[in-house]
Amino acid sequence: MSFPWAEEYKPKHPLMRWLDDRLPLPRLAYGALGGGYPVPRNLNYMWNFGVLAGLALVLQLATGIVLAMHYNSNADTAFNSVEHIMRDVNQGWFLRYAHANGASFFFIVTYLHIFRGLYYGSYKAPREMVWMLGLVIFLLMMATAFMGYVLPWGQMSFWAAKVITGLFGAIPVVGEPIQHWLLGGFAPDQPTLTRFFSLHYLLPFVIAGVIILHIWAIHIPGSGNPTGVDVKTPQDTVPFHPYYTAKDGWFAGLWMILLAILVFYLPNYLGHPVNYVPANPLSTPSHIVPEWYFWPFYAILRAFTSDFILPAKLWGVLAMFSSILLLFFLPWLDKSPVRSGAYRPMFRIFFVVLIIDVLVLGWLGGLPAEEPYVMLSQVATAYYFAHFLIILPILSMVERTKPLPYSISESVLHGEAAEAAPADLTGASPAQV
Amino acid sequence: MVRVLGIFVGLGFVAAVAWSLLWGLVAYVGNPPEQTAEARLHEHPRHIAYSFDGPFGRFDEQQLQRGFQVFKEVCSACHSMSQVAFRDLRQIGYSEAEVRAIADQWQIQVPSINPDTGEATTRKAIPADRFPSPYANEVMARAANNNALPPDLSLMAKAREGGPAYIESLLTGYHNPPAGFQVPANLHYNPYFPNLNLAMPPPLVADGQVTYAPGNPAPTRAQMAHDVSAFLMWAAEPNLQSRHRAGMVVLIFLIFATILGYLAYQNVWHGPGSRRVRPTGALDPENMARTAEAKRDAGVAG
Numbered sequence: 001m002s003f004p005w006a007e008e009y010k011p012k013h014p015l016m017r018w019l020d021d022r023l024p025l026p027r028l029a030y031g032a033l034g035g036g037y038p039v040p041r042n043l044n045y046m047w048n049f050g051v052l053a054g055l056a057l058v059l060q061l062a063t064g065i066v067l068a069m070h071y072n073s074n075a076d077t078a079f080n081s082v083e084h085i086m087r088d089v090n091q092g093w094f095l096r097y098a099h100a101n102g103a104s105f106f107f108i109v110t111y112l113h114i115f116r117g118l119y120y121g122s123y124k125a126p127r128e129m130v131w132m133l134g135l136v137i138f139l140l141m142m143a144t145a146f147m148g149y150v151l152p153w154g155q156m157s158f159w160a161a162k163v164i165t166g167l168f169g170a171i172p173v174v175g176e177p178i179q180h181w182l183l184g185g186f187a188p189d190q191p192t193l194t195r196f197f198s199l200h201y202l203l204p205f206v207i208a209g210v211i212i213l214h215i216w217a218i219h220i221p222g223s224g225n226p227t228g229v230d231v232k233t234p235q236d237t238v239p240f241h242p243y244y245t246a247k248d249g250w251f252a253g254l255w256m257i258l259l260a261i262l263v264f265y266l267p268n269y270l271g272h273p274v275n276y277v278p279a280n281p282l283s284t285p286s287h288i289v290p291e292w293y294f295w296p297f298y299a300i301l302r303a304f305t306s307d308f309i310l311p312a313k314l315w316g317v318l319a320m321f322s323s324i325l326l327l328f329f330l331p332w333l334d335k336s337p338v339r340s341g342a343y344r345p346m347f348r349i350f351f352v353v354l355i356i357d358v359l360v361l362g363w364l365g366g367l368p369a370e371e372p373y374v375m376l377s378q379v380a381t382a383y384y385f386a387h388f389l390i391i392l393p394i395l396s397m398v399e400r401t402k403p404l405p406y407s408i409s410e411s412v413l414h415g416e417a418a419e420a421a422p423a424d425l426t427g428a429s430p431a432q433v
Numbered sequence: 434m435v436r437v438l439g440i441f442v443g444l445g446f447v448a449a450v451a452w453s454l455l456w457g458l459v460a461y462v463g464n465p466p467e468q469t470a471e472a473r474l475h476e477h478p479r480h481i482a483y484s485f486d487g488p489f490g491r492f493d494e495q496q497l498q499r500g501f502q503v504f505k506e507v508c509s510a511c512h513s514m515s516q517v518a519f520r521d522l523r524q525i526g527y528s529e530a531e532v533r534a535i536a537d538q539w540q541i542q543v544p545s546i547n548p549d550t551g552e553a554t555t556r557k558a559i560p561a562d563r564f565p566s567p568y569a570n571e572v573m574a575r576a577a578n579n580n581a582l583p584p585d586l587s588l589m590a591k592a593r594e595g596g597p598a599y600i601e602s603l604l605t606g607y608h609n610p611p612a613g614f615q616v617p618a619n620l621h622y623n624p625y626f627p628n629l630n631l632a633m634p635p636p637l638v639a640d641g642q643v644t645y646a647p648g649n650p651a652p653t654r655a656q657m658a659h660d661v662s663a664f665l666m667w668a669a670e671p672n673l674q675s676r677h678r679a680g681m682v683v684l685i686f687l688i689f690a691t692i693l694g695y696l697a698y699q700n701v702w703h704g705p706g707s708r709r710v711r712p713t714g715a716l717d718p719e720n721m722a723r724t725a726e727a728k729r730d731a732g733v734a735g
Contacts, residue, residue, distance in 0.1 A: 041710070083516045083587070086672070093672045094679065235710050246698040253691030260687055264680025265488050268591060276592035276669075277584075286627065308452040315449050322446070332435035371461050378454035382447045389443025393436035409710045410721070421702055423710040 003038045003222060005234040006031070032215060038237035039244055040225035042408050042417035046120070047223070049113040051248040052255055054211065056106035061204055063099040064148075071151065073197035075190045078153035079278040097267040098259075103145050104270045105259045107293035110138060118330075119351055121228055121339030126221040128331040133214040135327055137207055142294070144203040147196040149291055150188070154275035159288045161188040161196070167301070167320070170313040187281060227411050228339030229404055236408035238421050287368050295365025296358050297323060302369050303381040319381065326388050333388060336396035343402040350391055357383045470614065476624040478595030478602040483663055488681070491674055492667055494526040499645055500664025501525065503657050506643050507636050508586060509541075511578065513566035516587035517668050520560040524671055525664075532560050541565045579619040581632030590662070590669040597662040599625065604658035607635040 009030040011017045020027055030036045070089050072081035085092035114134070117123055123131035146164060150157045165188070169179040184191025222231060231237055238244075262269065270292055274285050290298055297320050304315035326333075341347050357380050364377040405411040412420045484493040501522065504514070519536040523529065542555035543565045558565060568574035574582050593599045603625045610622035610629075620630035637654045645652045667673070701707065712718055 041708075080516070087516065087521075093676060097676075233714075235716070238708055242701045246694070246701040250691055250694030250698045253687060253694045257684065257687045257691060260680065260683050264676055264683065267676070273592050273594055273596075276588040303450055303453065305453040306456040308449040310449075312453065315453075319446055319450070322442075326439075326442075329435055329439060333439045335436065371457065371466050375454055375457045375461065378450050378457065382450045382454070385443050385446040385450075389439040389446070393439055396436075406715070406724075409716055412710050413712055413716060421707060421709070423712075 003231065003234075003237065005237075006038050007035050007239060009034075009036055032219065033245070034241045035239040037219065037240040038231075038234070039223050039240050040231055040236060040408050041238045041243075042225050042227065042412055042420035043223065043244070043247075044226050044417070044419045045251065046112070046116040046226075048248055048251045049109045049116060052109040052252060053106065053113055055252055056102060056109055057204065057207060057211070059102045060099060060106060061208075063095045063102060064201075064204065067095050067099055068201060071197075073151070073194050075153060075193050075279075078151065078193060082152045094263070097263045099148075100271060101259065101262045101267060103148065104262070104291075104293065105255075106141065107145070109255070110141065111293075114138065115355065118354075119341040120224060120226060121334070121336075121341065122224050123327075123331045124334070124339050125331065127218065127224060130214060130217045131331060132328055133210055133217055135324065137210050137214060139324065140203055140207045140210065144200060144207065145291065145293065147200040147203075150193065150196050151200060152275060153193060153279045155277045155279055155283075155285050156272050156275040156288070158188055158279035158281065159285055160290055161192060163288055164290075165192075167317045170311070170317045172314070188279075224339065225408060226340060226342060226417065227405055227408060228343065229406075229408055229411070232407045233409065243421060289366055292362070292366065295363070296361035297365070299361040299365035299377040300381045300384065302365075302374065303377045305374060305378075319385070323384060326385075330388065330392075334392040334396050336399060336401070338401040338404065343404055344399060345402065346395055346399045347392075350387060350395065353383065354387050357387070471628055474611065474614070474624050474629055475627060476602075476606070478598040478625060481598040481601055481659070481662075483597060483666065485663070485666060485673055488677060490677060492525070493663065495649065496660050496663050497525040497667050498527070499649055499652075499657075500660035500662070500667075502645070503637075503643050503661040504586070504664055505535075507657075508661065509564070509567065511567060511574075511583040511633075512586045513568075513583075514564040514586045514668060515566060516563065516585075517671075518561065518563045519558060521671060525667060529560075536560050536562060539565070541567055544569070579632060583633070586665055586668065588669045590666040592669075597666040600665055601658045601662040603631075604637055604661070605655055607631075 009020070009024075009027040011020045011026065016026060019025070067085065070081065070085045070092065072078055074081075082096065085096050087093075089095070117131060117134070146160070150161045161183075165179050165182050168182060169175045171178065180186060182192075183189075184195060222237075225231075272289065272291075289295070300323050301316045301320040304312045304319060306312055308315065310318075336344065336347070338344055341351055361377065361380045361384065364373050364380065367373045405414070405416065408417075411417055413423050415423075484491060484496065519532055519539075522532050522535060527535065536558040539558045541558075543558050543562050545554055545556040546552065547554045566574075568577065571582060589600060590597045595602070603623060606623050606625040607621060608624075610616050614622070614629075616622045616630055620632055621634055622629060623631045637657050640651070640653045642654075643652050643657055650656050670676075710716070712721075714720070715724070
């Protein structure tokens with residue numbers, strides 16, 4: 001697809017030729033993830049997390065489909081059916097721990113993937129559609145993870161369902177009917193559990209569909225790269241297979257080791273103990289928190305404590321949803337023609353502040369809503385919105401960027417990309433250039 | 434246009450959150466939060482070592498059997514353990530006959546119906562039964578315990594911050610409240626309990642309360658608390674040992690596969706067949722020098 005020098009699929013085996021004439025599936029795979037997709041040769045390891053996120057989805061589907069065979073979405077027996085999986089189903093403990101920690105793994109690699117995009121300007125033209133489809137996937141992931149957390153019907157499941165659906169109640173006029181419609185009643189109960197189970201099973205397949213669009217869209221302009229300079233010649237690229245399959249392969253192994261350590265040795269580390277207590281509508285836990293991957297957004301939600309024209313609760317809900325929705329406008333908020341943060345000295349400083357800001361928000365989101373944490377989360381929330389909506393638009397007008405290399409190949413020959421596919425320097429001494 | 438709108442929306446959010454911050458600051462300075470007695474006196478679980486800690490940790494069968502004995506003779510008078518079945522005791526070293534005897538002699542019988550009349554009755558437990566609850570329902574449990582509900586113990590070691598160490602700290606943590614601290618009627622002071630006042634009276638009151646079989650450590654209160662905490666960890670996570678063992682096999686496989694993958698990656702990228710950038714055409718050093726010179730002359734950066 002992307003470049004004229006992309007290698008064409010030439011089936012050797014007669015069977016593959018026969019198939020290629022009738023249903024060219026191997027041709028599709030070859031062009032999408034095989035030797036037929038030329039990729040910039042200078043990608044660093046931050047470019048590995050997209051493949052890892054795809055792997056995480058496959059793991060979640062594989063473990064989730066088997067778990068669904070043993071799980072029971074009845075409010076009276078859901079909790080016990082999860083314990084049945086843990087105790088009586090063969091290797092059920094592995095399936096459940098792999099699924100619960102697999103969700104955390106999915107979010108870790110997705111956050112790294114998103115922040116890679118934020119630093120290297122992956123959202124900029126001509127890749128706006130790739131970016132926006134990625135955000136759609138992220139929103140679907142959040143919905144899926146939230147509903148999955150409700151399924152064990154523990155204390156935190158129940159109260160998370162109550163708090164999160166309660167957010168919709170803050171919307172004027174239609175809020176309460178929407179909340180009741182989502183729950184199927186006035187409080188989380190049997191109708192809530194059944195519909196959440198149904199949607200939790202459905203949405204991953206919707207995610208898979210949007211991933212196909214995401215990959216399709218990235219194949220039109222081709223992958224970005226750490227210099228942000230467009231691909232110019234065949235020298236700038238290497239075929240996806242075997243170069244990036246080999247690089248993704250061993251890196252996936254490394255991350256699987258990290259996941260295995262979580263699953264086998266720290267399976268409950270990222271969870272909350274209160275969710276091992278069955279749901280009880282009459283007893284509110286002292287401290288309701290979502291899973292760790294929602295903590296930054298939870299901190300933003302709780303940062304609005306005083307009415308300011310609108311009610312504080314509505315501000316919190318608006319801010320929480322806006323914190324993600326504003327990312328859809330990022331390609332037009334940041335108009336700097338330079339993509340890569342490596343050539344934007346002022347952007348780099350604000351980017352580092354943003355990372356610290358989001359980590360602080362995450363830390364505060366897991367803490368109880370007490371002073372001085374609330375005030376700290378208010379400062380961090382202010383920076384989050386200022387960064388994307390005020391600083392980036394102004395920065396892209398005033399910043400003086402550093403000179404870009406002529407091409408990807410030149411930056412490789414100059415040794416600027418240490419992880420790139422190598423340069424052949426026989427007979428040339430680039431140091432003198 | 435998007436940028437101008439964005440700046441306005443951004444200013445709106447910043448103003449709203451700054452307004453909240455302002456009122457928060459006013460309240461904080463004017464009326465700084467006081468530390469509650471709960472926050473001041475509450476203690477985190479002690480650091481306690483168990484045989485099942487760490488990646489090679491295993492259950493100590495003798496200890497689990499002692500812990501089961503404490504559960505049977507002390508805890509089970511009030512607490513249920515509804516997720517665990519008698520048959521599961523095979524995993525902690527009891528033989529089939531022993532399990533059958535334990536189920537048969539369990540003080541609490543299992544709800545059943547009379548096969549002839551259909552009337553509600555009870556029968557003796559069998560190995561396939563889960564541990565029967567000491568109370569028929571929640572009302573009965575509360576009536577017998579000053580309106581407090583003894584929680585189910587199946588998952589207790591995973592359902593509290595600190596796990597088995599929390600249980601052990603709590604069991605041995607009862608002491609007289611500090612001077613001036615009023616403990617409500619029917620409650621008991623325990624700094625390890627989140628709100629300090631626990632409805633459960635101290636369950637382990639004397640050394641030797643449970644008689645251990647010969648060859649076991651002396652049943653001091655500390656020893657009994659330690660044993661029953663380990664037992665409850667097994668009750669909550671009976672597959673802990675197979676999890677640790679499977680983890681080792683998986684890790685060895687993954688490390689081996691990853692090393693092979695890394696070598697393959699090195700071979701593809703830096704081996705003899707790899708596609709290298711060649712300094713030809715515009716990238717030829719001579720041409721690049723000329724470009725650089727021309728740029729310098731023209732006063733263009735880069």
